[in-house]
Amino acid sequence: MPELVFYSGTMDCGKSTLALQIEHNRSARGLRGLIFTRNDRAGEGRLSSRLGLVTEAIEAGEGFDFHAYLVRHLTNGGRADYLIADEAQFLAPAQVDQLARIVDDLGMDVFAFGITTDFRTKLFAGSQRLFEQADRVESLQVEALCWCGARATHNARTVDGHMVVEGAQVVVGDISAGHPSGEVGYEVLCRRHHRRRLTAVTAGAGALSPEVLPLEAPESPRLGTAQPAD
Numbered sequence: 621m622p623e624l625v626f627y628s629g630t631m632d633c634g635k636s637t638l639a640l641q642i643e644h645n646r647s648a649r650g651l652r653g654l655i656f657t658r659n660d661r662a663g664e665g666r667l668s669s670r671l672g673l674v675t676e677a678i679e680a681g682e683g684f685d686f687h688a689y690l691v692r693h694l695t696n697g698g699r700a701d702y703l704i705a706d707e708a709q710f711l712a713p714a715q716v717d718q719l720a721r722i723v724d725d726l727g728m729d730v731f732a733f734g735i736t737t738d739f740r741t742k743l744f745a746g747s748q749r750l751f752e753q754a755d756r757v758e759s760l761q762v763e764a765l766c767w768c769g770a771r772a773t774h775n776a777r778t779v780d781g782h783m784v785v786e787g788a789q790v791v792v793g794d795i796s797a798g799h800p801s802g803e804v805g806y807e808v809l810c811r812r813h814h815r816r817r818l819t820a821v822t823a824g825a826g827a828l829s830p831e832v833l834p835l836e837a838p839e840s841p842r843l844g845t846a847q848p849a850d
């Protein structure tokens with residue numbers, strides 16, 4: 621049975637890498653896929669992984685109709701055995717419904733990849749609809765880690781390494797400690813540190829270190845940083 625599968629997680633947990641692996645394995649066996657994305661960091665019409673791999677993709681912007689595109693493609697003699705949609709959190713609910721229709725009416729597997737929640741811990745509309753419509757929701761096996769060593773479950777938006785909680789939901793960007801001054805970046809955190817707005821910079825943690833473990837211990841006063849109230 622064809623399926624709509626949603627691979628969901630935080631930023632930097634390997635979603636795009638997995639999308640490229642699925643594409644590689646299937647095309648190596650003679651299957652033909654169509655690859656879609658929206659707002660990839662590498663630019664329009666690109667699906668890129670932090671491991672350095674990148675492939676061309678069809679940009680599924682606002683108003684793009686997946687079902688109509690597929691029907692046109694097939695009517696014109698094109699072939700498609702499966703479909704990949706990266707950055708699916710940015711899709712509109714109606715576009716996710718089109719993906720579900722492709723599975724049901726055209727009999728194709730659809731693999732969607734996206735982050736679950738935004739920097740304010742709210743579900744993206746595309747992700748919410750995927751949770752509602754997917755046959756399966758899968759977590760990635762490689763866990764992204766918070767600076768404290770715990771599994772990262774939340775995405776923080778940062779400016780100069782400090783977590784911010786105001787701003788537009790969509791700001792394309794990357795996780796990195798080295799953003800130029802004032803530029804928006806992202807950092808993955810555990811819930812505990814997201815709640816306290818404690819990033820690696822504000823916690824004074826350069827790299828994951830045994831000194832910040834065990835996780836149960838209170839944030840060390842050694843760090844000397846003020847902790848925002850809950």
Ligand SMILES: Nc1ncnc2c1ncn2[C@@H]1O[C@H](COP(=O)(O)OP(=O)(O)O)[C@@H](O)[C@H]1O
Binds near residue numbers: 630632633634
């Ligand atoms: N230099 C590196 N060496 C090995 N693995 C890396 C390197 N840089 C990134 N990665 C891996 O790539 C993952 C991010 O992959 P990516 O597909 O770009 O994530 P996502 O699409 O979920 O944001 C990281 O979790 C890490 O496992």
Ligand SMILES: Cc1cn([C@H]2C[C@H](O)[C@@H](COP(=O)(O)O)O2)c(=O)[nH]c1=O
Binds near residue numbers: 632660740775790793
């Ligand atoms: C948390 C959050 C993220 N984004 C953007 C930042 C990136 O461009 C993508 C996620 O890409 P990844 O391949 O999963 O790293 O989403 C955003 O616009 N708003 C947010 O709140």
